[in-house]
Amino acid sequence: MAVLAVFDGDGDGNGGSLQRLDERGHLAAGPEPHADLVVAMGAIEAAQHPRWVFPDAMADYPAVLHAGLRVRRCHDLALSETLLQGYDGHAGSPRRVAAAYARLHGLPVPEDRPVPARTSQPTLFDLGRGDTTAGVDPIDVARGVYAEQLRRIAATERPPAFGLLVAAESASALVAVEMSKAGLPWRADIHDEILQDLLGGRVMHGARPPRLAALADEITAAFQGITINPDSPASVLAAFSRAGIVLDSTYSWVLRQTGHPGVAPLLAYRELSRILSAHGWTWRAEWVHGGRFRPEYIPAGVVSGRWATRGGGALQIPRRLRAAVVADPGHVLVVADAGQLEPRVLAAMSGDAAMARAAGEEDLYAALAAEAFGGDRAKAKVGLLGAMYGQTGGQAAAPLATLRRRYPRALDLLERAARTGESGGLVRTHLGRTCPPPSTPTRGGVLDESGGDPPEAPADSTSGASQQGGTGARARARGRFTRNFVVQGTAAEWAAAVLAALRLHLMDLDPGGAAAQLVFFQHDELVVHAARELADAVVEAILQAAQEASDLLFPGTAVRFLLRPVIADSWAKGH
DNA sequence: ACAGACCGCGCC
DNA sequence: AAAGGGCGCGGTCTGT
Numbered sequence: 251m252a253v254l255a256v257f258d259g260d261g262d263g264n265g266g267s268l269q270r271l272d273e274r275g276h277l278a279a280g281p282e283p284h285a286d287l288v289v290a291m292g293a294i295e296a297a298q299h300p301r302w303v304f305p306d307a308m309a310d311y312p313a314v315l316h317a318g319l320r321v322r323r324c325h326d327l328a329l330s331e332t333l334l335q336g337y338d339g340h341a342g343s344p345r346r347v348a349a350a351y352a353r354l355h356g357l358p359v360p361e362d363r364p365v366p367a368r369t370s371q372p373t374l375f376d377l378g379r380g381d382t383t384a385g386v387d388p389i390d391v392a393r394g395v396y397a398e399q400l401r402r403i404a405a406t407e408r409p410p411a412f413g414l415l416v417a418a419e420s421a422s423a424l425v426a427v428e429m430s431k432a433g434l435p436w437r438a439d440i441h442d443e444i445l446q447d448l449l450g451g452r453v454m455h456g457a458r459p460p461r462l463a464a465l466a467d468e469i470t471a472a473f474q475g476i477t478i479n480p481d482s483p484a485s486v487l488a489a490f491s492r493a494g495i496v497l498d499s500t501y502s503w504v505l506r507q508t509g510h511p512g513v514a515p516l517l518a519y520r521e522l523s524r525i526l527s528a529h530g531w532t533w534r535a536e537w538v539h540g541g542r543f544r545p546e547y548i549p550a551g552v553v554s555g556r557w558a559t560r561g562g563g564a565l566q567i568p569r570r571l572r573a574a575v576v577a578d579p580g581h582v583l584v585v586a587d588a589g590q591l592e593p594r595v596l597a598a599m600s601g602d603a604a605m606a607r608a609a610g611e612e613d614l615y616a617a618l619a620a621e622a623f624g625g626d627r628a629k630a631k632v633g634l635l636g637a638m639y640g641q642t643g644g645q646a647a648a649p650l651a652t653l654r655r656r657y658p659r660a661l662d663l664l665e666r667a668a669r670t671g672e673s674g675g676l677v678r679t680h681l682g683r684t685c686p687p688p689s690t691p692t693r694g695g696v697l698d699e700s701g702g703d704p705p706e707a708p709a710d711s712t713s714g715a716s717q718q719g720g721t722g723a724r725a726r727a728r729g730r731f732t733r734n735f736v737v738q739g740t741a742a743e744w745a746a747a748v749l750a751a752l753r754l755h756l757m758d759l760d761p762g763g764a765a766a767q768l769v770f771f772q773h774d775e776l777v778v779h780a781a782r783e784l785a786d787a788v789v790e791a792i793l794q795a796a797q798e799a800s801d802l803l804f805p806g807t808a809v810r811f812l813l814r815p816v817i818a819d820s821w822a823k824g825h
Numbered sequence: 826a827c828a829g830a831c832c833g834c835g836c837c
Numbered sequence: 838a839a840a841g842g843g844c845g846c847g848g849t850c851t852g853t
Contacts, residue, residue: 482849483832501833503840524834527847552843556837563846566836592837592842639841646841734842738837773837773843 251278252325253294254303254396256389257287257310264288264313267389271303275397281389288317295321303327303396305388307423308549315431320763322754326420327395329550333416334402336684339676406682414802415681415743421750422549422557425768428753432767433542434564434575435583435779438534441574445530448522448570452531459526465519472512480519528563529571537562547771554735555683555742556773565772575770575821581781584788585824586815588745588774588796590614593634595741598809599680602659609809622656623649637664638737640730664733671732672725679739680803685732740803745774747799748813752776755791759784770821777821789815 252275257266266287270278284290291314294300299322304310306328314321399416406412446452450460458466470477473493479485483500490497495508502520505513537543543562551558559565577583590613596602597609608617618630633649636642637660642650654661667677671685678684749771756778760766766784770777780788796813818824 479849481847484850499832501840520834524847528835528845554843556843558844560845563835566834566845568835636841641839641841644839644841646839730842738843741837775837 251298251300252303252396253291253300254389254393255287255291255310256305256392257313259388264317268294269389269393271393271396275393275400277393281387288314288319291321292319295319299323301325303392304423305392307420308427311424311427312431315427320428320757320761321424322757323417324420324424325396325399325416326423327392327399329419329423330399330403330416331395332550333412333419333683334399336686337402337406337412337678337682339684339687341686408682411680412682414747415679415683418681418743418746418750419550419555421753422746425749425753425771426547426549426557428763429768429771430544430547432763432769432779433540433544434769434777435578436534436538436541436543437574437576438538438541440576441534441538441571444571444574445526449526449530462519462522462526465515465522468515469512469519472510472515480516481523486516525568525571528566529568533563549746550742552742553686554739555679555746556738557742557771564770569822573820573822575777577779577819581779582785582817582819583769583821583824584778584780584785584792584815584817585821586776586778586792586796586813587825588748589812589814591741591744591774591811592638592737594809594811595680595744596634596638596660596663596737598804598807599736599740600660600663602657602663603808605657605660606808611810612812618653622652637661638734640668640733663736667736668729668733671735672729674725674728675732677732677736679736679743681740681743683739683743685735685739688728741774744799744803744811745771747802748795749776751798752778752791752795755795756788759787759791777824785817789817 252271252273254269254271255266256269257264264286265284267281267283268287268290269281272278282290291302295302302321302324304324304326307324307326308328311321311324403409403412403416449462450464453459457463466480469480473489476489476492478489486500487497489512490500490508490510493510493512495510497504497508502517505517537545543564545562545564546560547564548558548560550556551560557565575583590609593605593614594609597605597614604621605618608614608621611617613627615627615631615634618634619625619627623629623633629649632646633653636644636646636650637653650661670677674688676684676687749768753768756763756766756768760781765781766788767779768776769779776792778788778792792813792815796811800807800809800811816824
């Protein structure tokens, strides 16, 4: 059973309406207004564990959680709408669902454009909590959108797969809200020690800490006393030029090739300076409160379906600071990292039996190396990464040829995705997430024939291909993007399925979440904060979740997806 | 003074 | 040796 939950738009209190729906999204009873929607939801959740339909869980669920209720399942209309629009070949715009409302009411559907900030037409977004328009009941709009979404999901090429994607993505929203509430444990005292140790002390008002000042002096000395600003690439280029070395960038790998004595202190300066500015004291004052770091998570904020965050640099926490992430007394962190996720995903989704066999091993690269590279693991790795990222030359060239010969199905999947992208077409992940169309609008993309129906009139496809295709640098760049999209996006789907399953297992262990709670997630790594006595059960839950996700996405595959949980006091030790 | 482009690098 | 995907962020630089 599904139950639609829509909060009133007054922004005050938890008033709202419920609407029970049948499996096709149609009315099962009349709408029920409730002065306290969360209380009403709590009774239903306890009795039935329905699938809650939220207009926008990222906006709606915090109030539910804050009132002490956790729900097990939901369908997020906003996230689903973006997925469905993408499937139809629209650029979409994450978390914007104006088109849903427009379609429902027979209004012109805004095309390939983010919704204008505020138009005369309210969006579903607005209707969830916000202004209401005379004569339009938000719950009617949401119910109509939901029924429509179920119909559109059923009309996709593989409805069970797309349904799984919608469910996993919706669960991700619940996880994100709960993770933001919990926060990542962050010990200010340890953070301080690390910063002091690296920078030599704390200095106020933008002055350089001792260690940075000393490095700046070393740099100057190495360039014959000419003062250079190590923070300014232009200044660095000029200094090298005066020293007779002409460069066109100051990337670290470019600088290292010069062998100039100023390079070592310059790179050391940049490394420390970055930690100071991105994750130093200023960062902590803004982002860490009450011993918790609380970034804003944005599930599917990346086109590939990966999460993004806004503020706090949560997905770029430097490894050397992770020692500051320490479990509370009586608690542990259970850290789990999916090893070699993307190549394993490629092996599974391509159905390449030989590569899947290698991916049944602990170390996929070593297995490939043993089979095809005379045991040279580095070669196997650089070749496979090059294949997934679109590198064609350099040190990847020779291993690529070997891979193509030994693992043709896997390589073919990548190369087909690249060709489709180069010619302006659309590609899909394993569960059906669809890449955005080329930035220059064409009439309809050309979809890889293995991926389903073209999103628009097939008759347009040749003109679309000729406009977008060709051999330009832009076309090649898009080929690299679509080549990587299918793998990165499918890996994100596997990870989302893990999160969804794990969240339910953790709720079984500890319904309230105080004693076992997801506190961090980063593409292929997650951290659970748990009471020490639950540690072993959490490990078991993680292993189980990984198995369930693998079975859901790739039933019967020979590929092993490794998600090995480690119990530790600190994140740094969980590696 | 402010906005936006560019740069370089942290993470995956 | 040679250089490939996705991000967010803080710095500089340029244009207004």
